[in-house]
Amino acid sequence: MQIADRLSVISESITLAVQAQANALKKQGVDVIGFGAGEPDFDTPIPIKEAAIEALRAGKTKYEPTAGTLEARTAIADKLRRYNALEYPPDQIIISVGGKHSLYLALMATLNPGDEVIIPAPYWVSYPEMVKLAGGVPVFVRGDPSNDFKITPQQLADALTPATRMFIINSPSNPGGHTYHPQELLALAEVIQKHPHITVCSDEIYERLLFNGQRSCSWGAINWDLWKDRTITCNCLSKTYAMTGWRIGYTAGPKPLIAAMNKLQSQMTSNITSFCMPAIVNALSDPANEKAVENMRLAFEGRGEHMWRRLNAINGITCVRPSGAFYCFASVRGLLNRPLGAAAVVCHDAVEFSRQLLAQVHVAVVPGNDFGFDDHVRLSYATSKSQIDKGLDRIQAFVNGEAPRRSLESPS
Ligand SMILES: Cc1ncc(COP(=O)(O)O)c(C=O)c1O
Numbered sequence: 197m198q199i200a201d202r203l204s205v206i207s208e209s210i211t212l213a214v215q216a217q218a219n220a221l222k223k224q225g226v227d228v229i230g231f232g233a234g235e236p237d238f239d240t241p242i243p244i245k246e247a248a249i250e251a252l253r254a255g256k257t258k259y260e261p262t263a264g265t266l267e268a269r270t271a272i273a274d275k276l277r278r279y280n281a282l283e284y285p286p287d288q289i290i291i292s293v294g295g296k297h298s299l300y301l302a303l304m305a306t307l308n309p310g311d312e313v314i315i316p317a318p319y320w321v322s323y324p325e326m327v328k329l330a331g332g333v334p335v336f337v338r339g340d341p342s343n344d345f346k347i348t349p350q351q352l353a354d355a356l357t358p359a360t361r362m363f364i365i366n367s368p369s370n371p372g373g374h375t376y377h378p379q380e381l382l383a384l385a386e387v388i389q390k391h392p393h394i395t396v397c398s399d400e401i402y403e404r405l406l407f408n409g410q411r412s413c414s415w416g417a418i419n420w421d422l423w424k425d426r427t428i429t430c431n432c433l434s435k436t437y438a439m440t441g442w443r444i445g446y447t448a449g450p451k452p453l454i455a456a457m458n459k460l461q462s463q464m465t466s467n468i469t470s471f472c473m474p475a476i477v478n479a480l481s482d483p484a485n486e487k488a489v490e491n492m493r494l495a496f497e498g499r500g501e502h503m504w505r506r507l508n509a510i511n512g513i514t515c516v517r518p519s520g521a522f523y524c525f526a527s528v529r530g531l532l533n534r535p536l537g538a539a540a541v542v543c544h545d546a547v548e549f550s551r552q553l554l555a556q557v558h559v560a561v562v563p564g565n566d567f568g569f570d571d572h573v574r575l576s577y578a579t580s581k582s583q584i585d586k587g588l589d590r591i592q593a594f595v596n597g598e599a600p601r602r603s604l605e606s607p608s
């Protein structure tokens with residue numbers, strides 16, 4: 197059977213592939229420590245679940261408006277005003293099947309062939325692939341670990357060409373775990389504000405997972421009057437409310453953009469699952485959920501700090517201190533091209549290192565290659581502290597060529 201040429205320009209999501217490999221090993225009875233998952237290990241708060249169950253019981257099982265019910269979009273508009281200082285009315289909001297679908301539709305609705313999209317590296321694996329599918333050209337700007345992976349205004353200015361049409365920013369970041377402060381966003385904005393044909397796509401899905409008392413800043417809030425017609429604000433319920441499986445994302449933006457996305461979505465998926473709409477209203481407006489969100493955030497903050505310290509204590513690994521999301525993005529450069537572990541394996545890049553780690557000591561991490569750094573690995577700390585310790589013991593043992601302190605077979 198013929199497979200369309202357009203698929204030859206993209207590859208499968210590495211994060212999902214690693215997860216699948218680890219799951220396959222687990223199914224064989226192997227005690228795998230998974231640092232691959234990009235999802236909270238907590239359950240969705242009960243009131244949100246109850247809202248969906250209630251909606252099902254009430255017969256909310258039919259088609260809904262493509263962009264989502266007015267109630268759900270109003271709840272999102274209220275949240276954007278209250279939390280983000282963004283003034284989007286409900287008709288400038290569209291709800292889609294997860295953050296991924298939101299971003300994909302936004303790019304499909306705005307990019308023409310050959311349009312350049314500036315993506316700071318390290319980046320979420322799907323941005324370049326989505327840009328390519330939309331006919332655009334990803335242009336990477338490499339953030340330096342010494343600046344917590346954040347790009348500088350000068351780097352952004354240097355990347356601009358007459359073909360630049362979009363800048364994607366993700367703060368807090370997957371995989372870097374870094375967060376841009378409002379002043380840093382302002383400095384980046386000053387570089388591109390004089391180029392009115394450049395749109396900013398702001399992926400704010402980790403906005404609530406911030407540490408050290410920081411508060412997130414939406415791109416549009418830097419200067420609403422200046423940016424309201426040039427900003428695409430993407431978000432989802434997946435990470436904040438531990439709702440990855442529900443597949444709820446949303447985009448807020450100028451009316452023509454939302455109309456274009458609506459047109460596209462109406463021919464693809466129509467509305468998201470009908471009985472999830474009341475769950476959105478509940479998630480964003482029931483104060484009971486705030487406590488659950490804060491408890492998760494606190495747990496991530498403690499685990500992130502712990503994992504970061506332990507990683508830096510391993511000879512050959514260095515890691516930038518995470519300030520948000522739930523990932524450590526660690527350099528394994530010091531471990532490449534030299535014999536490692538009891539089997540004295542030599543790894544030349546992060547893919548080989550990750551493969552060996554899984555094979556030798558059954559720890560799943562995601563190689564940084566598809567995030568733009570082939571000498572880094574991403575470790576998710578969306579898992580318990582005991583699992584973090586067990587996994588890091590094994591990594592340490594692998595690196596030092598010792599037997600792990602806790603047996604590979606000990607229950608998790
Ligand atoms: C930076 C970033 N954006 C978007 C998404 C997509 O989120 P969703 O699971 O809602 O599709 C993810 C998921 O991991 C992500 O890390």
